[in-house]
Amino acid sequence: xxxxxxxxxxxxxxxxxxxxxxxxxxxxxxxxxxxxxxxxxxxxxxxxxxxxxxxxxxxxxxxxxxxxxxxxxxxxxxxxxxxxxxxxxxxxxxxxxxxxxxxxxxxxxxxxxxxxxxxxxxxxxxxxxxxxxxxxxxxxxxxxxxxxxxxxxxxxxxxxxxxxxxxxxxxxxxxxxxxxxxxxxxxxxxxxxxxxxxxxxxxxxxxxxxxxxxxxxxxxxxxxxxxxxxxxxxxxxxxxxxxxxxxxxxxxxxxxxxxxxxxxxxxxxxxxxxxxxxxxxxxxxxxxxxxxxxxxxxxxx
Numbered sequence: 001x002x003x004x005x006x007x008x009x010x011x012x013x014x015x016x017x018x019x020x021x022x023x024x025x026x027x028x029x030x031x032x033x034x035x036x037x038x039x040x041x042x043x044x045x046x047x048x049x050x051x052x053x054x055x056x057x058x059x060x061x062x063x064x065x066x067x068x069x070x071x072x073x074x075x076x077x078x079x080x081x082x083x084x085x086x087x088x089x090x091x092x093x094x095x096x097x098x099x100x101x102x103x104x105x106x107x108x109x110x111x112x113x114x115x116x117x118x119x120x121x122x123x124x125x126x127x128x129x130x131x132x133x134x135x136x137x138x139x140x141x142x143x144x145x146x147x148x149x150x151x152x153x154x155x156x157x158x159x160x161x162x163x164x165x166x167x168x169x170x171x172x173x174x175x176x177x178x179x180x181x182x183x184x185x186x187x188x189x190x191x192x193x194x195x196x197x198x199x200x201x202x203x204x205x206x207x208x209x210x211x212x213x214x215x216x217x218x219x220x221x222x223x224x225x226x227x228x229x230x231x232x233x234x235x236x237x238x239x240x241x242x243x244x245x246x247x248x249x250x251x252x253x254x255x256x257x258x259x260x261x262x263x264x265x266x267x268x269x270x271x272x273x274x275x276x277x278x279x280x281x282x283x284x285x286x287x288x289x290x291x292x293x294x295x296x297x298x299x300x301x
Contacts, residue, residue: 007067012043013247014063014092016056016073016083019048025185025214026075026098029240033072036244042251049074053082060086068092069251070259072243077101077117078144084110093260095247097239100208101148105273111246111263113239114232115278120208121152123230123280127205128178136178137164141187149182149207172200181206185215192219192227201225208280211235216285227285232278242275 015037017030034044045068049056056079063071064086071087072095074080080099087094088109095111096104102116128136138153140146150165157163164176168183168191181191181204188210195204201224206215211231221227232239250262269275 008069009043009067010069010251011041012045012066012068013037014066014068014071014073015044015046016049016059016063016071016079017075018051019046021050021052022186023051023076023184023209025212026236028213029075029097029236030073032237033240033244036241037248040244040248042248049079051076051079053078056080056083057086059083063087064090064092070095070247072097072240072247074099076145077104077148080104080110091258091260093258093263095243095263097243098208098236108273109260111269111273111275113243113275113278114208114236115280116274117148117152120230120280121149121156123282124149124180124182124205124207125153125156127203127228127282128180131178133162133164134175136180137166137173137176139166139168139170139179139181139183139191141168141183141190143184143187145184145209146182146187146207153180153182169194171198172202174200177202179204181210183207184209185212188215189218195225196222199224203228205230205282208232211283219285221285229283229285230280231283233281 015030015033017026018024019027030046034046037044045066047059049059056074060083070093075098077099080096081104084094084107088107093109093111097113100114100117102118104110105112140150168187172179172195181188183191188206204227206229208230211229250259253262
């Protein structure tokens with residue numbers, strides 16, 4: 001158990017996420033947060049958790065010992081889950097811009113700036129609802145993120161056996177017209193490449209980890225393939241910017257007490273720490289997305 005650090009540095013803010021490792025595609029978001037905090041007179045303390053829970057625990061312990069006043073991160077739910085109690089014991093608020101596991105806010109002290117898995121699963125299921133089981137397949141990459149979303153999709157489908165589930169390295173079945181790709185960004189890129197090589201024609205709907213410029217910059221649809229990505233309104237960039245701006249305001253407003261107290265009373269979060277009004281949208285991969293831009297759409301048509 002971590003005790004509160006009596007040598008707290010009011011201007012020091014921890015930034016935690018994957019600078020290296022399989023989810024390093026999110027590294028640009030970490031540097032974005034650092035630049036935004038620095039521009040507002042705060043001192044970012046950037047540490048690499050490699051999207052690995054064991055490493056994330058070491059990162060959290062370093063933040064506590066260094067006396068940071070808040071932490072922005074971690075950028076995957078597995079890391080946020082194993083560190084949240086460390087920050088809670090140390091009375092350090094954790095602002096999560098991209099960790100969507102539903103239960104993350106259960107203990108308190110966590111302020112989520114993106115929607116939840118359960119809401120994403122509902123949107124994903126709407127993309128195939130009404131189709132015959134033989135007409136679509138669910139694509140996974142074996143990551144905890146992928147398996148968690150698969151469980152949510154099965155809950156939406158009210159079944160554990162009738163879904164056709166395949167791996168990202170499997171070529172798409174010719175009879176399938178829709179693929180739900182529940183994968184990290186790297187897995188999504190592999191799945192998209194395979195669909196291109198197979199010249200598969202249909203609709204591919206990717207989960208939110210692919211809603212970043214690294215995916216859009218590498219993946220271009222061939223004729224007949226239409227790709228969509230689920231993403232938080234405003235994207236991860238909006239969530240990161242909002243986290244930084246809230247910390248800046250809380251730090252500047254010295255009369256309100258701790259950053260945690262300020263966040264609880266700012267009117268933007270529910271009692272359990274969920275951002276009010278946060279929601280998922282569907283975005284189409286199309287013209288302009290090679291620059292990391294997305295086209296909002298209401299349905300995968």
